[in-house]
Amino acid sequence: MAAAIDDLEIYDSQAARLVRQRYRRRVTAGQIAFIIGLITIWQFGSGPLFDPFYVGSPVGVAKVLINDFIDPRFWNDLRVTGTEMTLGYLLGALSGIALGVLFARWRIAADIFDPFFTGLNSLPRIALAPLLVIWFGIDMASKVVLATTLVFFLTFLTTLSGIRNVDPALINVARLVGANERQIFRYVMLPGAAAWVINGLKMSLPYALIGVIVGEFLVSSSGLGYRLNSYSTSYNTNGTFAMLLVMMALMMILNALMGMFERYALRWRVDMATTIQAY
Amino acid sequence: MLSLKNISKRFFARDHVIKAIEGISIDIKAGEFVTIVGPSGCGKSTILNIVSGLMPPSDGTVELERRPVHGVTRDIGYVTQQHNLMPWRTLIDNVAFPLQVAGMAKSERNDRANELINMAGLAGFEKSYPHELSGGMCQRANIIRTLIYAPKVMLMDEPFGPLDAQTRVSLQDQLLAIWSRTRVTIIFITHDLHEAIGLGDRVVLLSTRPGRIIRVDKVTMSRPRDIFRMHDSGEFRALYDAIWVELERQVKDQKVEPPNGSRN
Numbered sequence: 106m107a108a109a110i111d112d113l114e115i116y117d118s119q120a121a122r123l124v125r126q127r128y129r130r131r132v133t134a135g136q137i138a139f140i141i142g143l144i145t146i147w148q149f150g151s152g153p154l155f156d157p158f159y160v161g162s163p164v165g166v167a168k169v170l171i172n173d174f175i176d177p178r179f180w181n182d183l184r185v186t187g188t189e190m191t192l193g194y195l196l197g198a199l200s201g202i203a204l205g206v207l208f209a210r211w212r213i214a215a216d217i218f219d220p221f222f223t224g225l226n227s228l229p230r231i232a233l234a235p236l237l238v239i240w241f242g243i244d245m246a247s248k249v250v251l252a253t254t255l256v257f258f259l260t261f262l263t264t265l266s267g268i269r270n271v272d273p274a275l276i277n278v279a280r281l282v283g284a285n286e287r288q289i290f291r292y293v294m295l296p297g298a299a300a301w302v303i304n305g306l307k308m309s310l311p312y313a314l315i316g317v318i319v320g321e322f323l324v325s326s327s328g329l330g331y332r333l334n335s336y337s338t339s340y341n342t343n344g345t346f347a348m349l350l351v352m353m354a355l356m357m358i359l360n361a362l363m364g365m366f367e368r369y370a371l372r373w374r375v376d377m378a379t380t381i382q383a384y
Numbered sequence: 385m386l387s388l389k390n391i392s393k394r395f396f397a398r399d400h401v402i403k404a405i406e407g408i409s410i411d412i413k414a415g416e417f418v419t420i421v422g423p424s425g426c427g428k429s430t431i432l433n434i435v436s437g438l439m440p441p442s443d444g445t446v447e448l449e450r451r452p453v454h455g456v457t458r459d460i461g462y463v464t465q466q467h468n469l470m471p472w473r474t475l476i477d478n479v480a481f482p483l484q485v486a487g488m489a490k491s492e493r494n495d496r497a498n499e500l501i502n503m504a505g506l507a508g509f510e511k512s513y514p515h516e517l518s519g520g521m522c523q524r525a526n527i528i529r530t531l532i533y534a535p536k537v538m539l540m541d542e543p544f545g546p547l548d549a550q551t552r553v554s555l556q557d558q559l560l561a562i563w564s565r566t567r568v569t570i571i572f573i574t575h576d577l578h579e580a581i582g583l584g585d586r587v588v589l590l591s592t593r594p595g596r597i598i599r600v601d602k603v604t605m606s607r608p609r610d611i612f613r614m615h616d617s618g619e620f621r622a623l624y625d626a627i628w629v630e631l632e633r634q635v636k637d638q639k640v641e642p643p644n645g646s647r648n
Contacts, residue, residue, distance in 0.1 A: 274468045277438060282482035282533060283458040292481070296472045373472040373513040 158342065165343035166350065169336075173347065179332065183351070186317055186329040189245050193252025194313035198306055201257045205264025205302075210290070215265065226258045230316070234323050243324045252316030259309035260302070267301025268294050300371055307363050314356060329355075385414040386435070386537055386569060391444035392594075393430050403594035404430040408444070410588065410597065414536075415567040419580035421627070422590030423635045428573045429465075431595070432539045435571065436462040448537065458482075461535035465542045467522035469514040475525055476501065476510040482533040500528040504558070520551040524558070531562065540572040544579070556583060557611045564608060577631060581623055582611050589627055592634050601627060 144163045151162040173179040208215035234251055241247035271294050279289045321330025329348060336344030391408040394401050405427035412418050422428055433439040435446050437456040446453040448460065469478045476497050477484075483493035501507055504524040514522055523543055530538055544552040556579065563570060574580050580587045581603055589598045605619055614620050 272468075274464065274466060275470055278464075278468050278470075279481075279485070281436060281438070281456050281460075281462050282485050282529075283456070284485045288485055292485070293470070296470070299472070373474075374515070 158340070161342035161346050166346045169341075169344045169347040170350070173351075178327075182328050182332045183355075185245065185327045186314075186321070187355075189248040189317045189320075189328065190252060190313045192245075193249045193316055194256050194310065196249065197253040197256025197309065197313070198260045200253070201260030201262075201305070201309075202264045202302060204257075205261045206268065208261075209265050209268035209294070209298075222258075222261075226262075230254050231319050234320055237320070238324055243326075248317045248320030248325070248328070251320045252313045255312040255316045256309040259312065260305040263301045263305025263308070264298060267298030267305075270301065271297035300374065303367050303370055307360075307367060310359055310363055311356060314352065318352070385416075385449060386412040386571075387447040388431070388435065389445045389447065391431070391434060391441045391446065393427065393434060393439070394442045405590075405595040407596055410600070412537075412569060412571065414569055417563060417570045417572065417583060417585045418588060419572045419574060419584030419586070420588045420590060421574055421577055421580040421631065422595060423592050423631070424575055426590045426592055426634075427595035428575075428590060429541050432462065432541050432571065432573060435537075436460055436539055438462075458486075458533060459535055460537045460539065461530035461533070463527050463530050463538065463540045463543045465545050467514070467519075467526040469522055469525055469529075471514050474511050474513055475506060475517065478514070479525055479529045479532055481529060486533065496532060497528075500532055503562070504528050520547050520555060523547060523555065527559070527562075531566065531568075534566075535568070537569045537571070540570060542574055543572075545574070552579075553611060559583065560607075560609065560611060577624060577627060578615060581620060581627070582609065582614055587623075587627060589630055589634075592637055598630055598634070599627070 147160065148163045151157045151160055157165075208218070230251065233254065234247070237247040237250050241250050275293050275297060276289055279293045284292065317328070318330035318333070321328040322334055325331040329352060333345060333348035333352075336348060388408050388410050392406045393404045395404060396402075408431060410418070420428055420431065430439070434441045435453070437446075437453050437460065440454075448457070453460070469475075470481070473481065476494060479500060480493040480497040483496060484490075488496075498507075498510070501510060504527070506521060506524060506528075509517060509521065514525075517525070523546075527540075527543065544555050547555065560583065572580075572583055577587075584603050587601045587603060589600070590596065591598050601623060603623065605614065605617065
């Protein structure tokens with residue numbers, strides 16, 4: 106690290122940029138080499154080295170994927186999971202932010218409910234799934250609610266902490282120039298808590314998918330979790346891997362979108378990406 | 385115009401009472417530039433916190449134009465030691481914030497903000513965020529954010545404290561220029577006696593805690609002052625030496641306390 110800083114100071118900016126570019130190209134090359142190596146070992150090791158029954162093979166996974174992509178039932182499963190996830194995430198995030206904001210402003214309510222929220226949050230939410238099935242049935246609703254409970258606590262807690270951690274000096278500035286409580290909330294508390302809230306939104310995104318998939322595992326007749334479950338219970342290793350890849354891709358796309366939103370919403374912050382690059 | 389009448393402030397710690405300031409009385413004329421100097425931990429900031437209305441005094445009253453001050457008022461502006469710009473607002477949005485709070489339309493408040501930004505030499509940085517600006521630039525923005533809504537009194541708590549020596553002198557010079565134009569009443573706190581004499585019409589010297597007023601000196605040097613050169617003048621030296629003897633005694637008397645116990 107220190108050497109890199111020295112390098113930057115010695116080289117003029119053009120040279121420093123070239124060094125950085127070359128370094129990044131090496132990282133990318135290494136990543137591509139790793140994935141190609143992994144797939145090669147998997148493909149050619151499957152059979153001679155490992156039992157294909159347990160590990161499948163890349164070509165086998167690709168065949169399942171191609172078959173699935175032309176199968177309308179796969180797209181229906183994706184749609185079901187996507188809908189459940191979106192609903193669960195939106196409900197959880199909106200209620201979490203709303204209650205976080207409310208409790209941040211209404212101190213006594215927050216203090217009264219604090220131990221109960223801690224208790225509920227300590228509960229492994231996945232264990233609620235059977236109860237949710239009894240309450241909300243075997244269709245979408247139970248999966249949506251499970252995802253909602255997971256997302257809710259993360260966004261609630263980060264929103265509450267975010268608003269409580271707003272620099273009191275900034276609140277004083279607003280008070281001194283004559284801002285009323287509503288203005289202080291709108292111009293200082295909310296933007297001051299934004300980084301925390303967005304962090305909560307980002308962290309809870311994978312949990313929305315976890316909630317939905319676990320719900321589908323338990324009991325369902327459609328969805329990616331259902332499809333994964335039916336592949337694995339019929340000992341179709343390639344199919345299982347294919348579904349894992351689909352979920353991974355789905356999550357990476359959503360994370361990338363969230364990252365774009367974060368960079369836009371928090372553009373006033375010191376740009377961590379460039380800071381780290383510079384060193 | 386602004387009167388502090390027998391102000392005291394006590395803080396209650398777990399097992400003892402801390403007297404921060406005691407019996408502070410001073411009358412300040414409209415347009416006067418008063419500097420307060422004292423050893424660290426003497427309750428300088430406590431005085432401004434009380435005058436600003438952020439903190440009630442334990443005893444005594446603050447009167448602005450013969451009316452007691454209860455709570456914050458737009459008549460009294462407060463420039464803190466930290467610039468306290470909102471990191472999510474651009475420079476111009478920070479400077480115009482007091483006008484936005486007052487409900488002024490965007491184009492109008494931006495016009496007013498631009499005027500001050502130009503005056504403070506910050507033109508070209510309107511759309512920059514605070515983390516992209518230097519400490520001196522942020523502190524200038526902090527000052528013009530207070531000037532923009534034209535409070536009658538401006539409280540300044542070591543506003544140039546965290547800055548390097550050259551930036552300090554240059555900002556002192558700019559502050560004097562602004563003050564001579566607007567004639568706003570200023571109470572300016574510093575631990576730097578050079579700064580106190582260079583800027584002020586009167587210099588108030590505080591004792592160690594509990595902060596009491598030990599002496600008040602009139603600075604008779606003519607205005608406008610050349611803040612870059614004035615330290616060489618005989619008049620400056622004489623006053624400096626007279627106050628320094630007293631300040632030195634206070635600093636030497638001061639008991640060494642753990643850092644968190646000495647916050648003022």
